Amino acid sequence: MRHFTQETPAVAGEAHGGEAFTARCSHSQTRFWLLDQLRPGDPSLHVAARWRIAGRLDAEILVRSFRILLDRHEALRTSIVGEGGRPVQRIAATVALPFSEIDLSGLPGDRLDEARTIADSEAGKPFELARAPLLRLTLLRLGRGDSLLLVTAHHSVCDGWSMVVLAREFVAIYGALIRGQAPAPAPSALHYADFAEWETAPTTAAAAERDLAFWARSLRDLTPFELPPDHPRRPGRERRFAAETRLLPAALGSRLEAYAREHGATPFVLACTILFGLLSARTGRGDVAIGTQVLGRDEIELEGVVGSFVNTLVLRAVLGPGQSFAERLAATRRTILEACDHALAPFDRVVQALAPSRDGLRPPLISVNIRLRPAPGPPRPPVEGTAPIRLVDLDFAASGSFFDLDLELAPSEAGWRLICEYDAGLYEARTVAGLLADFERAACAAVGARLPDPAPFASGASGGAAREVSEGASPDRPAEAAPSVERRTGGSPETGGGSADLLPGIRAIWREMLDRPDLSDDDDFFASGGHSLLAARVVARIEAETGRSVPLWSFFEAGTVARLCALLAGEATAGVRHRSLQEAKAAERPGFTAIHHAAADQELYRPLADALGADQPFATLQLESRLPPHEETLERLASAYRDAIEAAQPRGPIRLVGFCRSGVLAFEIARQFAEAGRDVALVVLIDCWEPGYFRRLPPRERGRAVSAYRRGRLAALLRHLRREGAGYLVSRAHLRLRSSRTWRRVRRILQRAGLASPNPEEAFWRLTDDLDALALAYEPRPHSGPVLIVRSESIPVGPALDPMLGWRAFAENGETVSVPGFGHEGAFSTAGCRVMAAKISLMALR
Numbered sequence: 001m002r003h004f005t006q007e008t009p010a011v012a013g014e015a016h017g018g019e020a021f022t023a024r025c026s027h028s029q030t031r032f033w034l035l036d037q038l039r040p041g042d043p044s045l046h047v048a049a050r051w052r053i054a055g056r057l058d059a060e061i062l063v064r065s066f067r068i069l070l071d072r073h074e075a076l077r078t079s080i081v082g083e084g085g086r087p088v089q090r091i092a093a094t095v096a097l098p099f100s101e102i103d104l105s106g107l108p109g110d111r112l113d114e115a116r117t118i119a120d121s122e123a124g125k126p127f128e129l130a131r132a133p134l135l136r137l138t139l140l141r142l143g144r145g146d147s148l149l150l151v152t153a154h155h156s157v158c159d160g161w162s163m164v165v166l167a168r169e170f171v172a173i174y175g176a177l178i179r180g181q182a183p184a185p186a187p188s189a190l191h192y193a194d195f196a197e198w199e200t201a202p203t204t205a206a207a208a209e210r211d212l213a214f215w216a217r218s219l220r221d222l223t224p225f226e227l228p229p230d231h232p233r234r235p236g237r238e239r240r241f242a243a244e245t246r247l248l249p250a251a252l253g254s255r256l257e258a259y260a261r262e263h264g265a266t267p268f269v270l271a272c273t274i275l276f277g278l279l280s281a282r283t284g285r286g287d288v289a290i291g292t293q294v295l296g297r298d299e300i301e302l303e304g305v306v307g308s309f310v311n312t313l314v315l316r317a318v319l320g321p322g323q324s325f326a327e328r329l330a331a332t333r334r335t336i337l338e339a340c341d342h343a344l345a346p347f348d349r350v351v352q353a354l355a356p357s358r359d360g361l362r363p364p365l366i367s368v369n370i371r372l373r374p375a376p377g378p379p380r381p382p383v384e385g386t387a388p389i390r391l392v393d394l395d396f397a398a399s400g401s402f403f404d405l406d407l408e409l410a411p412s413e414a415g416w417r418l419i420c421e422y423d424a425g426l427y428e429a430r431t432v433a434g435l436l437a438d439f440e441r442a443a444c445a446a447v448g449a450r451l452p453d454p455a456p457f458a459s460g461a462s463g464g465a466a467r468e469v470s471e472g473a474s475p476d477r478p479a480e481a482a483p484s485v486e487r488r489t490g491g492s493p494e495t496g497g498g499s500a501d502l503l504p505g506i507r508a509i510w511r512e513m514l515d516r517p518d519l520s521d522d523d524d525f526f527a528s529g530g531h532s533l534l535a536a537r538v539v540a541r542i543e544a545e546t547g548r549s550v551p552l553w554s555f556f557e558a559g560t561v562a563r564l565c566a567l568l569a570g571e572a573t574a575g576v577r578h579r580s581l582q583e584a585k586a587a588e589r590p591g592f593t594a595i596h597h598a599a600a601d602q603e604l605y606r607p608l609a610d611a612l613g614a615d616q617p618f619a620t621l622q623l624e625s626r627l628p629p630h631e632e633t634l635e636r637l638a639s640a641y642r643d644a645i646e647a648a649q650p651r652g653p654i655r656l657v658g659f660c661r662s663g664v665l666a667f668e669i670a671r672q673f674a675e676a677g678r679d680v681a682l683v684v685l686i687d688c689w690e691p692g693y694f695r696r697l698p699p700r701e702r703g704r705a706v707s708a709y710r711r712g713r714l715a716a717l718l719r720h721l722r723r724e725g726a727g728y729l730v731s732r733a734h735l736r737l738r739s740s741r742t743w744r745r746v747r748r749i750l751q752r753a754g755l756a757s758p759n760p761e762e763a764f765w766r767l768t769d770d771l772d773a774l775a776l777a778y779e780p781r782p783h784s785g786p787v788l789i790v791r792s793e794s795i796p797v798g799p800a801l802d803p804m805l806g807w808r809a810f811a812e813n814g815e816t817v818s819v820p821g822f823g824h825e826g827a828f829s830t831a832g833c834r835v836m837a838a839k840i841s842l843m844a845l846r
Contacts, residue, residue, distance in 0.1 A: 019093055020090050020091060020092045020093065021090075021091055022088045022089060022090050022091070023088065023089040023091060023193035023196060023197070024088065024089070024193070024196045024197060024200065025080065025086075025087045025088055025089055025196060026192070026195060026196040026199055026307075026308065026309075027199055027311070027346035027348065027349075028155075028156075028296075028308045028309065028310060028311065028346070029080060029087065029089065029156045029157075029196070029308055030086075030087055030348070030533055031346070031347070031348050032045055032080075032154070032155050032156040032308065033080050033082070033087035033129060033156060033536075034087075034348075034533060034535075034536060035402070036080075036129055036156075037082075037536060039239075040126070041126025041127070042126075042239075042400065043123060043124040043125075043126070043399040043400045044239075044241065044399060044400030044401050044402060045154060045155045045156070046123055046124075046127070046152055046153070046154060046155065046399045046400075047152070047153050047154075047155055047158050047159060047160060047162075047163060047396070047399075048119070048122065048123030048150070048151075048152045048396060048397035048399045049150075049151045049152070049163040049167075049394060049395070049396055049397075050119055050148055050149070050150055050151075050393075050394075050395045050396065050397060051148070051149040051150075051151060051167055051391055051393070051394055052146075052147075052148055052391070052392045052393035052394075052395070053146075053147045053148070053149055053389050053390070053391060053392070054145060054146060054389065054390045054392050055145055055388060055389035055390055056144075056145055056389075057139070057147045057149075057389055058178065059101055059139060061174060061177045061178055062137075062139065062149075062174065063097060063099055064177055065170055065173045065174045065177060065183075066097055066099075066137060066170065067097055068173050068183060068185075069166060069169060069170065069173070070094075070095060070097060070133065071094075072169075072185065072188065073166075073188075073191075073192075073305070073306040073307075074091050074191045074192055074193060075157040075158065075162075075191075075192040075305075075306045075307040075308075076095075076133050076134075076135055076153075076157065076158075076306060077091055077092045077093070077094070077095050077132055077133060078090065078091050078092075078132055078133075078134070078156075078157050078192070079092070079129060079130050079131055079132035079133075079134065080129040080130065080134075080156050081129070081130045082130075082536070082540070084537065084540055085533075085536045085537030085538070085539060085540030085541065086533070086536070086537060089193060089196065090130075090132070091193065092132050095132050095133045096133075097133070097137065098133070098135070098136035098137065099136070099137045099138075099139070100136075100137070100138045100139070101138075101139045101141070102118065102138065102139070102140050102141070103141040104140055104141055104142055105141050105142060105143050105144070111142050111143070112142070115140045115142060115148050118138070118140060118150070119140075119148070119150050119397050120397060120398075122136075122138050122150045122152055122397075123150075123152055123397035123398075123399040124399060125152070127154045129154065129156065133157075134153055134154035134156065134157045134158075135151070135152065135153040135154075135157070135158065136152050136153075137149065137150065137151055137152075138150040138152075150397075151163065151166065155308055156308055157192075157306075157307060157308060158306060158307070158308060159295075159307070159308050159309055159310045160310075160373065160396070161295050161297065161309070162305075162306040162307060162308075163394065163396075164394065165303075165304055165305075165306055166306060167391055167394055169185060169304075171388075171389065171390075171391055172185065173185065174388070174389060175388040175389070178388060178389075179388075186304075188304065188305060189301045190301045190302060190305055191305065192305055192306065192307030192308075195302060195305065195307065195309070204344065207344050208344040208345050208346070208349070209345075210342075211342035211343070211344045211345035212345040212349055212350065212353055214338075214342040214345075215314070215342065215345055215350045215353065215354075216350075216353045216354065218316065218338075219289075219314060219316065219350070219354055219365070220354070222287075222289055222314075222316060222354070222365065223287065224289070224364070224365055224366065224367065225279070225283075225285065225287075225288055225289045225290070225366065225367065225368065226367040226368070226404065227279065227282060227283065227367070227368060227404070227405060227427075227435075228283065229404070229423075229426035229427055230426065230427050230428045230431055231425060231426055231427075231428075233426065239400070239423055239425060240423070240424045240425050241398070241399075241400040241401060241421050241422065241423060241424060242398075242421070242422060242424040242429065243398035243419060243420065243421045243422070244419075244420050244422070244429060244432045244433050244436060245417060245418065245419050245420075245436075246417075246418045246433070246436040246437065246439075246440065247414065247415055247416075247417050247418075248415045248416040248417070248418065248440055248443070249415055250413070250414055250415040251415075252415065252416070252440070252443060252444065252447075253411065253415040253416040255447050256270055256271075256416065256443060256447055257411075259446070259447040263326060263329055263330070264333070265329055265330075265332075265333050267372075267409070267411065267416075268336075268372045268409065269329065269332055269333045269336055270329065270446075271370065271372075271409055272290070272292070272315060272332050272336065272370060273325070273328050273329045273332040273446075274439060274442050274443050274446055275290065275368075275370055275407065275439065276288050276290070276317040276319060276328065276332065277319065277325075277328065277442060277446075278435070278438055278439055278442050279368065280319050282435075282438075286318060286319045286320070286321075287316070287317075287318050287319075288316070288317050288319065289314055289315065289316040289317075289365065289366055290314075290315050290366060290368045290369060290370055291312050291313065291314060291315070291365075291366035291368070291369040291370070291403060292312070292313055292315055292336075292339075292369065292370055292371055293310045293311065293312055293313070293369075293371050294310065294311055294313060294340060294343050295309060295310065296309035296310055296311050296343070297309050311343055311346060311347055312347040312366075312369075313339040313340070313343060313347075314339070314350070314365055314366055315332075315335055315336060315339055316335065317331065317332060317335060325446050348531065348533070350365070351364045351365060351531070352531035363402060363403055363404065366403065367403055367404040367405065368403060368404065368405045368406075368407070369401065369402075369403040369405070369406045369407065370406075370407045370408075370409070371406075371407075371408055371409070372408075372409050372411075373396070373408055373409065373410040373411075398419065398421050400421065401421045401422075401423075404422065404423045404426055404427070405420060405421075405422050405423075405427070405432070405435075406420065406421045406422070407419070407420045408420075408421075418436050418439060418440075420432050420435065420436055499562070499565035499566045499568070499569040500565075501569075502546070502565040502568055502569060503521065503561065503562070503565050505545060505546065506542060506546075506561055506564060506565055507519070507521060507561050509538060509541050509542055509545065510525070510538065510561050513530075513534060513537065513538050513541065514528055514529055514530055514534075515529075516528055516529070519561070520561075521560060521561040521562040521565075522560050522561075522562055523560060523561075524559050524560060525538075525555075525559055525560065526559070535555050538555070539555050546568075548568055550564075550568065591616050591617030591618050591619065591655065592609075592612070592616065592617070592618045592619070592655045592656070592657050592684075593619050593620070593621060593645050593648075593649070593654070593655065593656055593657070594608075594618065594619070594620045594621070594656070594657040594658070594659075595620070595621055595641065595656065595657070595658045595662040595663075595665050595666045595669070604659065604825065604828060605618065605620055605657065605659075605828070607828050607829070607830060607833040608657070608828060608833045608836060608837065610833070611830075611833035611834050611836065611837035612837045612840065613837075619648070621641055621644060621645065633774065633777070633778075634664065634665060634668055634774040634775060634777070634778040635668060635672075635778070637665065637774065638665055638668040638669045638672055639672060641665065641669050642669050642672050642673060642676075645669070645673075652679075653678075653679040653680070653681035654670065654673050654678055654679065654680045654681065655680075655681050655682045655683075655684075656669060656670050656680070656682070656683045656684070657683075657684040657686070658683075658684070658685055658686065658688060659686040659687060659688065659825075659827075659828075660686070660687055660688055661688070661691075661768070661771045661772060661775050662688075662771070663685035663686060663687075663688025664688060664690075664691055664775045664778060664780075665771070665775075666683055666684075666685065667683060667685060667688075667780065667783065667787070667807075667810075667811075668778070668780070670683040670783055670785060670787075671780075671781060671783040674783060674784065674785055680783075680785040680786075681785070681786065681844075682785070682786050682787075682788060682840065682843060682844070683783070683785065683786070683787045683788070683811075684787075684788045684790060684836070684840065685787065685788070685789050685790065685805075685807065686790040686792075686827050686828075686836075687790065687791065687792050687794070687795055687827055688789075688805060688807075689805045689806055690780065690805060690806030690807045690809075690810065691775040691776050691778060692776075692778075692779070692780075692806075693802065693805070693806025694706060694709075694806075696806075701800070704800040705800045705801055707800070708796060708799075708800040708801050709796050709801060710796075711796070712795075712796020712797060712801070715796070780810045781810070782809075782810050782811075782812055783810060783811060783812065784812045784813060785813060786813050786814075786815075786843060787807065787811035787813060787814040787815070788814070788815055788816070788817065788839060788840065788843060789803075789804045789805055789807055789811070789814060789815070789816040789817075790816075790817055790819055790827055790836055790839075791803070791805065791816065791817070791818045791819070791827075792818075792819055792820075792821045792822070792826040792827035792832060793818075793819075793820060793821060793822055793826060794821075794822055794826050797818075803816050804816050815839075815843070817835065817836070817839045819831070819832035819833075819835040819836055820832050820835065
């Protein structure tokens, strides 16, 4: 890529002038803020559009056009910040525009494949909600007169229709600028903050309460619907999404549209009717509920406003055995019209009113969703005498979903396109592909069209894997549970006591906030009248009164006063979470378990997992945002990890991977496994120095080693500068400053004085400091099993330095390999992972 592309670094998105003001958050913004608190950086909260543009695109004018759009739409200058457990909008007067440009025109072969890879990567990069703008641009040059513009925004400031608005306005503004004219878009009558205020106006609030009463009646006895998954739900499991696409024949699409017109319905109503029948046939349930979204722009003045307006509605169908398809279509039409007539009640309020069980394992009320993709409409004709750009396609990247199965309909001249994003931890790709194929067969049968495939419609369960799960476990009780470690010790060092010391204060907060003086320590928060926003306020209150960090996900996971106190006191789980990168199948041999030490590293090991291949199951164990307070030694922490791995893999050889300080932890875990009699097939330590290596050397050797190390680091820095330019030096200096404990102490003092905002990386560095302290106090003991020491180009080498990075004295059967890759995580480059995978394969053959 370095030979064929030129990339302009993105400008940081921060306010650079003018005063910011605050405004009330809308209901949807509050929901997205809460979801971000639960799963920070979750890409399913992103709107990632891909604009295919024909014509010679001038990057400078593109940036000028978007700066006009930023000035025009307040939402694009908005950040969402928490104040006392409540979110508010902070709207800046001006913000910088994050923009990058990558030239792919020199690449051989199919440039669209590389563009799609970059687009998927851009769609998944996290936003920091407290930092505006929550939008970024990446321009991909595909060829002369052919570009792909990636426009990614957070859902709290943008929705699908807003992307259509931005695309239309961008083309008009760009066309005016390229002709040397001053763009003159019609001024906006309303801004998004006006809409947020309108939502809480007395008349609107009264109408929302009436709509809420409708939902409470119509959904009162609803049993949440789900399609039986191929894999059981597991507590603490990271959600991982994939997508399947199916293009229906153009003739079938035309027939569906004509059939809908003949029966006084829309194609969307027809698609919902087909989906209801399909889900009922696959599960045997006659009472089916799915979700959908409405634009929420009932007033004409809101049509051109950029912001997050969507609301989720529940569509419930009761299918009788003797109904004809036409009768079902009419019933679905009535259901959708009724739902749209009562769309003012926010989905969160509906969930709160019905008080369903909130076990954190499944979405509330609905797990299957269907929606219609907004279309930009036909392009406007170009102005004569100019060569303006033309928007030829507006597509969206699959960045994840709130639901287990999220079906999107994208009508086009080529036919209906069905895109289903799904939780890949629950469903196999073949199951989802079969669902889309059955949708096509059901559509053919419904409109009397000829079946394209003679295979009969699958009216039974969703396949062997799904049947296995549904027979072996109910949806409410998974057949397997994620590994957890229950370890009870003395009190927390922070409080001098255990959960008993925390109970009175936290109990009082819960009772006051819930207005339940009789609340017991084992009463569920949500069953007692709590809801998501109140949970955030309770967390803020607990943090203010106890000085403890309480991640919102832990509050949802606990659910009761007693459980939350046990978690905070370190008397419950040991703080490790298991996540599969390559799914293990029963017939496959046990794979690798990687240890990583920070939430920011969730995808760190994925390139290595991909290089090893799908036949090598690969999972990670992740520390939570803080080390459990009772795990005061690295040996005890390793023991907790060992217990969790033992629960997940009770048989077969153990293979461990660790990077940097986590490698020290991996080594101790392997040693403990071997001491207990388990077969430890391999330990891979990546860029991981033995923590006591330098201090154990004799003084003269230590001096030579330290000098060689510093010379090597300087040589690596110079190589970086030659390859990356002066910008690398600036980024390294910035990283050193951010990681400095002195600077972080200064920031905390400034924050307490109200002179600085909270440091979003504080939890990461605190966790790193804690693990550093444990590693430096650790005294390794020899391990006789195979150990592979991996060094990237950033690790100094020389005659005075141990090529095994100090592990030679403890790894009795150790080998080392050098891999290409610059930077602290350089070993995880594509080339570096290939070399690692090849070396691991060779060692496995011995």
